[in-house]
Amino acid sequence: MVDFGGWDMPVQYSGILDEHRTVRERVGLFDVSHMGEIEIRGPEALHLVNYVATNNAAKLKIGQAHYSGLLYPHGGFVDDILVHKVADDHYFLCVNASNQDKDYAHIVQSNRFNATVENAGPNYAQIAVQGPRGLETLQKLTATVLAPIKYYHFTDGAVSGASARIARTGYTGEDGFEIYVAPDEAPRLWNDLMEAGKEFGIQPAGLGARNTLRLESGIALYGHEIDATISPLEAGLDWITKFDKGDFQGREALEKQKAAGITRKLCGFEMQGRGIGRDGYEIQIDGSVAGWVTSGGPSPTLNKNVGLCYLPMDKSALGQKIHVMVRNQPVDAVVTSFPSYKRAK
Numbered sequence: 001m002v003d004f005g006g007w008d009m010p011v012q013y014s015g016i017l018d019e020h021r022t023v024r025e026r027v028g029l030f031d032v033s034h035m036g037e038i039e040i041r042g043p044e045a046l047h048l049v050n051y052v053a054t055n056n057a058a059k060l061k062i063g064q065a066h067y068s069g070l071l072y073p074h075g076g077f078v079d080d081i082l083v084h085k086v087a088d089d090h091y092f093l094c095v096n097a098s099n100q101d102k103d104y105a106h107i108v109q110s111n112r113f114n115a116t117v118e119n120a121g122p123n124y125a126q127i128a129v130q131g132p133r134g135l136e137t138l139q140k141l142t143a144t145v146l147a148p149i150k151y152y153h154f155t156d157g158a159v160s161g162a163s164a165r166i167a168r169t170g171y172t173g174e175d176g177f178e179i180y181v182a183p184d185e186a187p188r189l190w191n192d193l194m195e196a197g198k199e200f201g202i203q204p205a206g207l208g209a210r211n212t213l214r215l216e217s218g219i220a221l222y223g224h225e226i227d228a229t230i231s232p233l234e235a236g237l238d239w240i241t242k243f244d245k246g247d248f249q250g251r252e253a254l255e256k257q258k259a260a261g262i263t264r265k266l267c268g269f270e271m272q273g274r275g276i277g278r279d280g281y282e283i284q285i286d287g288s289v290a291g292w293v294t295s296g297g298p299s300p301t302l303n304k305n306v307g308l309c310y311l312p313m314d315k316s317a318l319g320q321k322i323h324v325m326v327r328n329q330p331v332d333a334v335v336t337s338f339p340s341y342k343r344a345k
């Protein structure tokens with residue numbers, strides 16, 4: 001157990017590698033109740049969501065979710081978020097734990113619409129069921145038929161007798177569900193899920209496996225791949241940045257950056273020499289500093305050491321040879337595409 005942004009969080013239970021493989025091959029259970037929730041309601045809830053976030057929430061149908069970004073006026077990230085459309089006048093945002101209060105204040109400060117904003121984190125616990133046997137595990141505990149729920153869709157129902165929001169989303173690169181329930185229901189639900197998944201080899205999984213799973217799946221982590229100094233265009237997240245929807249915070253700065261052309265971009269890499277490219281390590285090309293590692297570590301699924309890094313545009317081509325400075329020693333690596341792992345359809 002470790003302190004994680006003020007939360008007491010499990011790094012591992014049986015071991016990071018064991019938990020990682022469990023999620024890839026069977027089903028793992030994550031207590032992610034530290035994640036924050038913000039609810040936006042009112043006649044102009046859509047207008048507020050579309051003003052503060054980069055993606056176009058007008059495209060969402062009720063029961064659908066998408067990935068989006070909260071930006072500062074200069075185009076850097078306040079946070080990355082999931083936006084769920086509960087009703088025409090109700091949007092449910094899942095935000096990063098350490099950013100919840102900051103996100104809430106940012107949205108309230110930006111609210112010039114007929115909408116209300118609630119910092120709803122205390123109302124929810126969140127449990128993530130991830131892995132190829134996740135659906136079978138969860139289906140035992142709910143009358144809601146799960147198979148028709150498409151990826152990045154959700155429904156409200158009951159799980160093990162508790163009112164729940166059931167979302168087919170996740171942070172592991174695997175199929176699975178995230179369940180939002182009242183906090184006092186969470187311990188019982190956790191135990192019921194562990195019992196329901198016993199025949200499938202379910203195990204609890206901690207922050208360590210969550211990180212290795214998202215890393216080899218190429219999923220960004222706030223404070224690493226994205227932060228206030230990084231724009232969506234640099235992070236390869238132009239696909240969640242919809243310039244055709246009208247005004248939004250950071251739009252003007254991003255339009256200028258797009259017109260001028262970005263000078264750096266997020267890249268994948270694979271270590272060729274012995275060593276692991278850890279977060280923050282310097283990257284050199286031809287003896288000169290070229291960038292830095294945002295996230296790095298072993299990929300248990302691929303049995304390779306992989307990572308993500310920022311490099312200049314003219315040094316970011318696939319196959320580009322780089323050196324990662326591991327304990328002040330240059331170790332050979334090569335630029336690759338990311339994600340390095342993709343789940344079979």
